[in-house]
Structures are given as structure tokens and as C-alpha cells.
Amino acid sequence: MFIKLKSLLYNNEVRAIAFQVLAVVFIAYFVYQAFDNMMLNIEQSGIRSGFGFLNDEAGFAVNDNFFLTYSPTSTNLQAFYVGIVNTLIVAITGIFFASVIGLVIGIARLSSNYLIRKMATVYIEIFRNIPILLQILFWYSTALSVLPSTRNSMNFLDSVFLNSRGLFLPKFIIGTEFYLVLASFIIGIVAYVFIKKRSTKKHDDTGIATNTIPHFLGLVVLLPIVAYFVFGAQLEYPALKGFNFQGGTDLSIEFFSLAFALSVYTATYIAEAIRSGIDSVDKGQKEAAAALGLRQGQAMRLVVLPQALRVAIPPIINQYLNLTKNSSLATAVGYSELVTIFSGTVLNVVGQAIEIIALTMLVYLTISLFISLVLNIFNKKMEIKGK
Amino acid sequence: MAVYPLKETKKAPQSQTKAIQWLKENLLSSTSNVLLTLVALYLIYLILPPILNWTIFDANFDLTADNDSCGREGACWAFIYDNFKMFIYGFYPEEELWRIDAMFGLIVVMIMFGSWIKKSQYRMHYIIGAFLVYPVAAFFLLHGGLGLEVVGTDKWGGLTLTIVVAAVGIVASFPLGILFALGRQSKMRIVRFISIVFIEFVRGVPLITILFMASVILPLFFSVGMDFDKLLRALIGITLFQTAYIAEVIRGGLQAIPKGQYEAADASGLNFVQKTTLIILPQALKISIPNIVGSFIALFKDTTLILIIGLYDMLAIVGAATSNSSWLGRNSEGYVFVAFVMWVILYSMSRYSKKLEVRFSTEHKN
Numbered sequence: 001m002f003i004k005l006k007s008l009l010y011n012n013e014v015r016a017i018a019f020q021v022l023a024v025v026f027i028a029y030f031v032y033q034a035f036d037n038m039m040l041n042i043e044q045s046g047i048r049s050g051f052g053f054l055n056d057e058a059g060f061a062v063n064d065n066f067f068l069t070y071s072p073t074s075t076n077l078q079a080f081y082v083g084i085v086n087t088l089i090v091a092i093t094g095i096f097f098a099s100v101i102g103l104v105i106g107i108a109r110l111s112s113n114y115l116i117r118k119m120a121t122v123y124i125e126i127f128r129n130i131p132i133l134l135q136i137l138f139w140y141s142t143a144l145s146v147l148p149s150t151r152n153s154m155n156f157l158d159s160v161f162l163n164s165r166g167l168f169l170p171k172f173i174i175g176t177e178f179y180l181v182l183a184s185f186i187i188g189i190v191a192y193v194f195i196k197k198r199s200t201k202k203h204d205d206t207g208i209a210t211n212t213i214p215h216f217l218g219l220v221v222l223l224p225i226v227a228y229f230v231f232g233a234q235l236e237y238p239a240l241k242g243f244n245f246q247g248g249t250d251l252s253i254e255f256f257s258l259a260f261a262l263s264v265y266t267a268t269y270i271a272e273a274i275r276s277g278i279d280s281v282d283k284g285q286k287e288a289a290a291a292l293g294l295r296q297g298q299a300m301r302l303v304v305l306p307q308a309l310r311v312a313i314p315p316i317i318n319q320y321l322n323l324t325k326n327s328s329l330a331t332a333v334g335y336s337e338l339v340t341i342f343s344g345t346v347l348n349v350v351g352q353a354i355e356i357i358a359l360t361m362l363v364y365l366t367i368s369l370f371i372s373l374v375l376n377i378f379n380k381k382m383e384i385k386g387k
Numbered sequence: 388m389a390v391y392p393l394k395e396t397k398k399a400p401q402s403q404t405k406a407i408q409w410l411k412e413n414l415l416s417s418t419s420n421v422l423l424t425l426v427a428l429y430l431i432y433l434i435l436p437p438i439l440n441w442t443i444f445d446a447n448f449d450l451t452a453d454n455d456s457c458g459r460e461g462a463c464w465a466f467i468y469d470n471f472k473m474f475i476y477g478f479y480p481e482e483e484l485w486r487i488d489a490m491f492g493l494i495v496v497m498i499m500f501g502s503w504i505k506k507s508q509y510r511m512h513y514i515i516g517a518f519l520v521y522p523v524a525a526f527f528l529l530h531g532g533l534g535l536e537v538v539g540t541d542k543w544g545g546l547t548l549t550i551v552v553a554a555v556g557i558v559a560s561f562p563l564g565i566l567f568a569l570g571r572q573s574k575m576r577i578v579r580f581i582s583i584v585f586i587e588f589v590r591g592v593p594l595i596t597i598l599f600m601a602s603v604i605l606p607l608f609f610s611v612g613m614d615f616d617k618l619l620r621a622l623i624g625i626t627l628f629q630t631a632y633i634a635e636v637i638r639g640g641l642q643a644i645p646k647g648q649y650e651a652a653d654a655s656g657l658n659f660v661q662k663t664t665l666i667i668l669p670q671a672l673k674i675s676i677p678n679i680v681g682s683f684i685a686l687f688k689d690t691t692l693i694l695i696i697g698l699y700d701m702l703a704i705v706g707a708a709t710s711n712s713s714w715l716g717r718n719s720e721g722y723v724f725v726a727f728v729m730w731v732i733l734y735s736m737s738r739y740s741k742k743l744e745v746r747f748s749t750e751h752k753n
Binding site for chain 1: 413414416420423424426427431574576578581588590593595596599600603604606607609610688689691692694695702705716718722723725726729730734
């Protein structure tokens with residue numbers, strides 16, 4: 001009997017089960033204790049619980065609102081949506097510019113021109129090694145002190161204004177005319193994609209290349225402009241009334257400094273990813289391209305970059321995720337994204353910390369999971385077959 | 388058999404001096420290269436003069452100047468001079484500053500002693516002992532007690548606080564990170580599940596939401612009336628955050644260990660603890676060292692976020708110093724100074740990690 005027990009004690013599976021049971025009991029006890037204390041604390045402080053607060057009136061105005069309807073009489077739930085949309089807008093803006101700057105700097109780092117190469121390195125070493133929050137605050141305070149006041153706004157053709165509050169742009173008046181212009185724009189893009197695909201196929205089949213740049217200019221640029229004049233869509237221009245501009249649409253200086261800092265900072269990481277991607281392409285590929293008679297630019301665009309991106313894209317997508325998470329630092333300058341509106345203003349008014357922070361985290365978790373899903377699909381697609 | 392004497396090798400013809408040749412090769416090799424050089428020179432012409440003017444030529448280096456006499460065209464470096472102690476020590480009382488100096492001085496002394504006994508057989512004992520004793524000594528020096536006057540954490544700030552938060556974060560997260568990395572690799576399903584959920588959750592949300600959670604929600608989990616230090620809450624948040632990242636770094640190291648090592652350890656009759664601590668971890672940690680340093684650099688950058696939950700790290704001191712009526716509106720000088728200090732620290736750390744990477748990668752190449 002005793003020997004049997006002893007052998008049980010040394011049985012790995014039994015040990016594993018015992019250990020896990022212990023771990024679960026331990027964690028369950030902690031969670032129970034924490035929950036118990038939490039309920040007591042909440043009861044004592046007189047804060048209600050549950051998600052009922054989402055339907056209450058928010059009662060505060062939001063500076064940056066792009067296309068959702070929102071006013072101080074809207075509910076907290078609507079404020080939450082505005083926060084999510086603003087997070088996504090600043091993230092997408094940042095991702096776009098970070099990619100462009102990152103691609104340019106990444107290629108510049110491998111340039112045969114000494115000055116360009118060194119400048120790219122200096123750019124990367126400076127902006128990578130300064131905390132992003134410091135950069136956001138720096139650009140914000142610099143923009144505030146450099147840009148003119150509302151009265152002395154920089155004026156471009158009486159329709160675009162730049163001052164220390166932000167950039168004021170004309171806006172389409174939403175109506176049938178606007179939708180017609182929008183529709184022609186979309187049709188133009190679809191038609192161009194179709195033509196581009198056909199020309200690629202023709203190139204693959206016959207080797208005859210067609211220049212699609214005129215098609216692009218005609219369909220994507222010219223068509224919407226023509227449609228704008230033909231349908232007579234109306235623009236609403238910003239105008240100085242009292243102390244601020246009324247009408248039109250505006251991009252606040254908070255939005256600018258945040259998007260700018262995020263792009264400049266993340267671009268350094270993207271540049272490094274692209275550089276190491278290009279480095280990973282075998283030298284023979286470049287030489288083979290040159291032997292085929294491709295020019296340097298063509299070799300880069302058609303042979304090296306497609307292979308480099310296979311290596312570079314996974315870390316770049318990770319950087320996109322980091323940029324999105326870093327956009328939460330908006331709260332330091334007061335751009336109204338999710339953390340500023342919801343974990344800031346709404347939390348201060350309502351006081352239900354647990355529900356509010358849980359919801360905020362849930363949004364970011366969803367974005368993270370979505371991006372890792374995209375990454376997995378990409379990796380599956382890009383896997384070199386037959387290896 | 389005929390003997391062919393070697394002909395003397397000719398040197399490559401050198402038509403120009405080296406400098407001109409270098410210029411030709413690196414800046415002017417083709418038309419497009421010339422254009423690139425011109426673009427680069429134009430960019431430098433656009434960017435550099437305003438920066439130099441503001442920081443040097445138009446700046447006021449008179450350290451006794453005050454805000455009004457300084458002028459607004461360039462930087463006013465008297466602001467930094469006047470607030471220098473605050474940037475480094477925060478709001479620590481003037482007569483106790485020697486304790487912070489002693490805390491940092493102790494590190495230097497310890498490292499010097501460590502390199503002096505490099506060859507000694509007791510070196511490992513010394514390192515482990517130092518790691519156990521130093522945090523205790525540093526705590527009493529900084530916080531007080533044992534006859535020293537207690538200085539509350541609300542007085543801590545500046546570069547000191549930045550370093551303390553980063554150091555505590557890395558030291559505390561290291562053992563936890565190892566545990567979670569092992570947990571994620573474990574064959575026990577529940578343990579693995581808990582580790583994965585924790586790591587992916589923390590890595591999926593921004594640090595700032597974790598700091599909010601630590602500062603607002605965490606106190607609710609403890610019994611009523613228990614007062615919770617603000618800095619301690621931030622440290623818990625930072626440690627949790629860093630744990631997840633360290634765990635992933637170490638997992639990378641664990642995955643790089645060949646399966647044969649596990650099997651050989653099993654065949655030698657080692658139990659789980661022996662196998663992990665004697666065979667697997669030493670190798671895994673060694674592989675992960677460059678990435679651990681990288682993750683420490685990231686943590687050091689992230690410590691600036693504690694200003695959002697109301698702690699006064701070096702960056703927050705800029706706000707504190709410029710809200711003082713005698714230095715209103717000197718934010719730019721403050722930001723530039725903090726950026727410079729942070730940059731020097733972070734740049735040297737990243738150089739060091741590059742060096743480590745090279746050192747460790749050559750050892751594994753074969």
C-alpha cells in the first residue's frame with residue numbers, strides 16, 4: 001500500500017495533474033478574494049456597476065469628430081464610438097505616412113550616395129532613440145508656438161487655413177450631388193483596377209507592356225474633377241466668425257502632432273525592416289536582373305523589392321500594431337481618441353473604472369487579434385512552396 | 388624546366404588624389420547620383436541652420452539670466468541650469484541628495500569590485516550576493532528608515548525616478564518572465580493556457596491602459612482602507628507589462644534549443660528542475676541576451692508614460708518646471724534637454740546591444 005502511494009508520488013502524470021489542480025485552486029482563491037474586496041470597495045464608494053452608464057447622456061463636447069453625429073447630448077456609447085473612429089483614423093493616417101517615410105528611408109540607407117545614406121542613418125538613430133511620448137509633446141508644443149494665432153491664420157486661396165488650432169479645409173455638403181461625385185470616383189478606381197489587371201495579364205501572356213499612367217490620370221484624377229463640375233457639388237468653406245473658424249472641416253493641431261510623431265517614430269522601425277529585407281535578398285538576384293538588361297530602378301522594383309517584402313512585411317505589420325497601440329498616447333495632448341474620451345473624460349464623469357477600462361482594453365485586443373489574423377494569413381500565403 | 392620569375396605587380400593607376408576619387412565614387416558617380424547629392428545638400432541647408440541658430444547662435448548661454456532677460460529668438464539655457472537638480476533628482480530634499488548619489492555610486496563601486504575579482508572562484512557568489520543585497524540597500528537609501536529620514540515616494544522624480552522604475556521593472560519581470568515562458572512551453576494544458584492568455588492579453592493592449600488599470604482598478608482588489616502607494620501601483624503595472632515581453636523573448640531562446648538537449652538531460656536521469664536550471668535555461672538565456680537588452684531599451688523608453696498617471700519622471704519635470712511662474716513658456720528647452728539625455732542613454736544601450744548581438748552570433752556560427 002505504502003509502496004503504491006510512493007510510486008504515485010513519483011508518477012509524472014499524477015504530479016502534473018496535482019500541480020495544475022493546485023495552480024487552479026490558487027488562482028481561483030486569488031480571484032475570489034479580489035472580487036470580494038472589489039464588491040465591498042464598490043459598495044462603500046457608492047459607485048454603481050454594470051453597463052447602464054453607456055445609455056446616459058455624455059454631456060461633454062468633443063474636439064475632433066470626423067463623420068459620426070455627436071453632440072454633448074449624445075450618449076456615452078456614442079462617445080465610445082467616436083473614440084474608436086478617431087483611434088482608427090489617426091492610426092490609419094500614421095500607418096500610411098510611416099510606410100511612405102519608412103520605405104524612402106529604408107531604401108536611402110542602402111543608397112550608393114554617401115550623403116543620402118548617412119542622412120538616413122542619422123534620421124533613424126535620432127528618432128528611434130527618443131521616447132515617442134516626448135516626441136509627441138515636443139511637436140505639439142513646437143506647433144503651438146510656431147503657428148500663427150486664429151486671427152493671423154495662414155490663408156491659402158481663402159479656402160484652406162492653417163493656424164495654431166489646426167488645419168481648416170472646405171467640406172462637401174452631403175447631398176445627391178456629393179454622392180454622384182463619390183460614385184464616379186469609385187467607378188473610376190474600379191475601372192482603372194480592371195484595366196491594370198488586363199494589361200498585367202497581357203504582359204504576362206505576350207510580353208507586350210502597355211503604359212497605364214494615362215488611364216490612371218483620366219479615370220482616377222480627371223473623372224471626379226469633371227463630375228464635380230458637371231453635377232455642381234457644393235463645398236462649404238471655413239470662415240472666421242468671432243474667435244474661431246466656422247463651417248468646413250478641421251484637423252486639430254493635436255491630431256497633427258500625434259499623427260506626425262507616430263509616423264516619424266514608426267518610420268524608423270519600418271525603414272530598418274525594409275533594409276534588412278533588401279539585405280536578405282541574394283546578391284545573385286540583382287546580378288541576374290542586371291544581366292537580363294533591367295535598369296537599376298527596374299531591378300529594384302521588379303526583382304529585389306518583391307522578394308524583400310516577403311521578409312519585411314511581418315515585422316512591418318507588427319509595427320502597424322505598435323503604432324495603433326501608441327496612438328493611445330493622444331491622451332497626453334488631448335486628441336479625442338478612445339483613451340482620451342473614454343478612459344479619460346467618461347471615466348472622470350461616471351467613475352466606473354472596471355467597466356470602462358475593460359471596454360477600452362477589449363477594443364485594443366480586438367484590433368491586435370485582427371492584425372495577428374492578417375499576419376497569419378499573410379505568412380500562409382507567402383510560405384515558399386515545396387520546402 | 389623553364390623558370391618564370393614573377394613579374395612585379397603594378398599598382399592601380401592613380402590619376403586623382405584620394406579625396407577627389409572618393410567624391411567621384413560616393414557622391415558624383417552618375418547624373419542621378421549628382422542630383423541626389425544636390426537634393427541632400429538642399430535638405431541639409433533647410434534643416435540644419437534653424438536648429439543650429441536656435442540651440443547655439445541665437446541662444447543665450449548666460450547662466451544667470453532670467454526668463455525676461457533671456458530673449459525669445461533662441462534657446463535659454465539658464466532654464467536648464469536653474470532646474471538641473473530637479474531634472475536629475477526630482478523633488479528630493481536638498482540635504483538628502485547625497486543618498487541618491489550614494490545609491491548610484493554604489494553601483495559603480497560594485498562593478499569595479501566585480502571586475503577586480505574577475506578571476507576569483509567566488510565571483511559567482513559575489514554577483515548573486517550583490518543582486519540580493521543591492522536592491523535592499525538601494526531601497527533604504529532612497530526611501531529612508533534605519534536611522535535615515537523617510538522621504539515619501541511623492542518626492543521622487545526626474546532621471547532618478549526614470550532609472551528606478553526601469554530597473555525595478557526589469558529585475559522584477561525577469562524571474563516572472565522565465566516562469567511564464569516555461570509555462571507557455573509546458574506540457575500541462577492548464578498552465579500553458581493560463582500563460583498564453585496572460586502573455587497575449589498584455590501584449591495586445593497599450594501600456595497606458597495597463598497603467599490605468601494598475602492605478603485605478605488594482606486598489607479595488609485589496610481590502611478596504613488599505614492605502615496603496617502611487618509609485619508602487621505604477622511599478623506593478625510596468626512589471627506585469629514587461630513580464631509578458633520578457634516571457635516572449637525567453638520563449639524564443641527556449642525554442643532555439645535543440646530537442647536533443649532535452650532528451651540528453653532526460654537520459655542522464657535529471658528531474659524537471661535540474662533539467663531546466665542546469666541544461667535548458669543557461670543555454671536559452673544566453674541566446675536571448677541581445678533581445679533581453681532590446682526589451683530593456685523598450686522599457687526604458689516606455690517609463691516616460693508614468694507621467695500620464697501623475698508621476699514625475701524626467702519628462703514630467705519639464706511641465707513642472709515651466710509651470711513655475713519664473714520660467715513660463717520654456718517647454719522647448721526642457722524637451723530638447725530631456726530628449727538629449729534620453730537619447731544619449733538609449734543610443735549607448737542600443738550600441739551595446741548591437742555589440743552583444745555580434746559577439747553572441749559569432750559564437751554560434753559554424
